[in-house]
Amino acid sequence: MSNYTDIIASCQGKKGGIIEAFHAIQEQYNYIPEEALKEAAKHFGIPEAQAYGVATFYSYLSVEKRGRYIIRMCESAPCHVAGADELLKEMESILGIKVGETTADGKFTLELTECIGQCQATPVITINSEPHFDVNKAKLAEILASCK
Ligand code: FES
Known part of the structure; x- marks a missing residue:
């Protein structure tokens, strides 16, 4: 179980759940780490490329490592x-x-x-x-x- 499991699980089953999960992850880590992307893809049953597409579509989400x-x-x-x-x-x-x-x-x-x-x-x-x-x-x- 990773640091992101609880966040992702809490958004599962919700409409737009993956976006909500990415928001919550970014709030905590200031960006969306690759490991979180992979885990979200698995949880939401979509290909990793699609999860990456979601995370990079919204300008307020970042997949680049950012500072505290x-x-x-x-x-x-x-x-x-x-x-x-x-x-x-x-x-x-x-x-x-x-x-x-x-x-x-x-x-x-x-x-x-x-x-x-x-x-x-x-x-x-x-x-x-x-x-x-x-x-x-x-x-x-x-x-x-x-x-x-
Ligand atoms: S806050 Fe308005 S120009 Fe900077």
């Missing part, structure tokens, strides 16, 4: 004007990764996002969907340090 903390930099115009680019460079330099990558220790993944509707406090980043406002270099260092 997913940092997203807003790249829409108001944040851009407020210095998002410079902040992004700072993050890349501190973490030693580029956008779309994950740190070797599996802690951080860096991604971009469109406006999240908080343009009154630009630039904005989110960490595991929690927004941080008016981020500057000093604040960024504090935020990253708080990620244990």
